[in-house]
Amino acid sequence: MRSSGESCKDMETVASSAALPLTCEDVEPLLPLVADGAIMASSDPAVFAHLSRCVECQDSLARHDLITLGLECGRGTVCAVRSAAAWHYRLPWPAATAAGLAVALLGAWALQHAAGGSAPAPVLAQRADTQVISVPGPDPSRPYYVVVQGDHVSVIDPQAVDGAISRDSSAVHPVMRRINTH
Amino acid sequence: MTDQAANPEPSERSTVRLPERQASPPVMSSTASTVAGFVLGNSQDEAIALLTHEEGALRRVMQRYVRDASTVDDIYQEVSLKVLRRLESVRDPAAVRGWLFQLARNACLDYLRREDRRKGSSNEALNDHSAVGDLGRSPSEQLLSRERIEAVQRALERLPASQREVIRLRIDEGLDHEAISTRLGISRQAVEVRLCRGRATLKEQLDAIIGGEL
Numbered sequence: 001m002r003s004s005g006e007s008c009k010d011m012e013t014v015a016s017s018a019a020l021p022l023t024c025e026d027v028e029p030l031l032p033l034v035a036d037g038a039i040m041a042s043s044d045p046a047v048f049a050h051l052s053r054c055v056e057c058q059d060s061l062a063r064h065d066l067i068t069l070g071l072e073c074g075r076g077t078v079c080a081v082r083s084a085a086a087w088h089y090r091l092p093w094p095a096a097t098a099a100g101l102a103v104a105l106l107g108a109w110a111l112q113h114a115a116g117g118s119a120p121a122p123v124l125a126q127r128a129d130t131q132v133i134s135v136p137g138p139d140p141s142r143p144y145y146v147v148v149q150g151d152h153v154s155v156i157d158p159q160a161v162d163g164a165i166s167r168d169s170s171a172v173h174p175v176m177r178r179i180n181t182h
Numbered sequence: 183m184t185d186q187a188a189n190p191e192p193s194e195r196s197t198v199r200l201p202e203r204q205a206s207p208p209v210m211s212s213t214a215s216t217v218a219g220f221v222l223g224n225s226q227d228e229a230i231a232l233l234t235h236e237e238g239a240l241r242r243v244m245q246r247y248v249r250d251a252s253t254v255d256d257i258y259q260e261v262s263l264k265v266l267r268r269l270e271s272v273r274d275p276a277a278v279r280g281w282l283f284q285l286a287r288n289a290c291l292d293y294l295r296r297e298d299r300r301k302g303s304s305n306e307a308l309n310d311h312s313a314v315g316d317l318g319r320s321p322s323e324q325l326l327s328r329e330r331i332e333a334v335q336r337a338l339e340r341l342p343a344s345q346r347e348v349i350r351l352r353i354d355e356g357l358d359h360e361a362i363s364t365r366l367g368i369s370r371q372a373v374e375v376r377l378c379r380g381r382a383t384l385k386e387q388l389d390a391i392i393g394g395e396l
Contacts, residue, residue: 011221015336027376029382031327031385032377032378032379032380032381032382032385033374033377033378035381036352036377036381038359038374040284041280041281041283041284042275042281045274045276045277045280045281046280048277048278048281048283048284049279049280050280051280052239052279052280052282052283053279055242058243058246059246060281060385061287062246062247063381063385063388063389063392064381064385065247065287065291066388067334067384067385067388068230068291068353069291069294069295069298070330070331070334070335071334071335071338071349071353071354072295073298073335082259099279149347
């Protein structure tokens with residue numbers, strides 16, 4: 001393993017030989033700056049061409065990236081890693097609970113839906129980071145539940161065994177389906 | 183431990199190349215080029231052919247950052263959509279794989295940061311509840327434990343003050359290299375060398391802690 005001083009000292013040599021295909025010895029000293037975002041594919045394609053095919057340098061860059069994430073956790077912003085101790089006290093969130101919370105409001109919504117009401121799907125339960133919304137399923141009398149947690153959306157079929165969370169295949173972009181079946 | 187006396191900062195003629203941030207794909211003048219045996223034109227079919235060919239490599243990159251297979255699926259789909267939208271502007275065959283690598287890595291880092299924020303907020307909100315079980319850890323935590331992060335942060339404290347200051351301005355305040363240069367009254371190249379050396383030292387510390395694991 002090279003020392004940090006030696007790595008950084010090599011950068012001048014690397015810069016002057018950029019026209020040649022780069023080796024691991026060329027790229028390794030630059031990885032701190034790749035992790036920093038100062039070196040990017042658009043302006044240093046040779047560095048990224050090497051990274052795209054070199055498993056060892058990919059591994060090394062991933063470690064630099066983890067350091068970045070770790071350093072970001074030292075900031076004043078909320079970070080899950082920093083508050084790891086709290087994870088042992090998380091509320092369980094099984095699908096059955098979501099379904100149970102939904103029952104009280106589901107009847108009223110189903111009546112409105114059957115009567116042709118055009119109101120948006122009701123929010124059945126809500127926490128700071130989570131919404132549970134009922135949506136019509138294949139069987140109109142048995143809605144599915146959509147759990148929205150931040151940017152992540154899951155669809156729950158309450159009839160599934162153990163209330164298992166399933167992915168809604170209809171939400172997959174048609175192009176993606178085409179790729180997956182290509 | 184590296185220090186300034188042992189590793190003097192570069193003179194003004196040092197040539198560390200540090201391009202500006204750019205989001206656009208690399209461009210070459212020809213209208214059709216080959217990469218991985220495919221002709222790159224402007225059609226979606228060509229993008230799909232490229233993605234099909236590179237899917238394995240992209241997924242392996244993602245698996246370095248994200249353990250959960252279904253999350254890798256989601257990120258792969260996200261990256262694929264970006265490729266479909268933007269591949270037509272890529273003309274340099276030598277640059278395409280590097281561009282794909284950057285897209286995959288950036289998507290993973292974006293996901294990790296997003297999930298850290300989301301789970302961090304959730305944990306704070308739930309901190310006073312009693313409950314059973316640990317339904318899920320932050321994706322970052324799955325890769326880098328709290329103990330390891332604390333070790334990295336202790337290593338940061340042991341860095342020479344000049345390197346630590348640059349890293350903190352970059353990470354904590356989000357200043358770019360030019361702004362740090364102005365703030366500290368040093369050259370941009372000096373900023374970059376301090377940043378590089380400090381990060382490299384932190385990487386050595388992490389390597390010593392986690393060995394061959396990632």
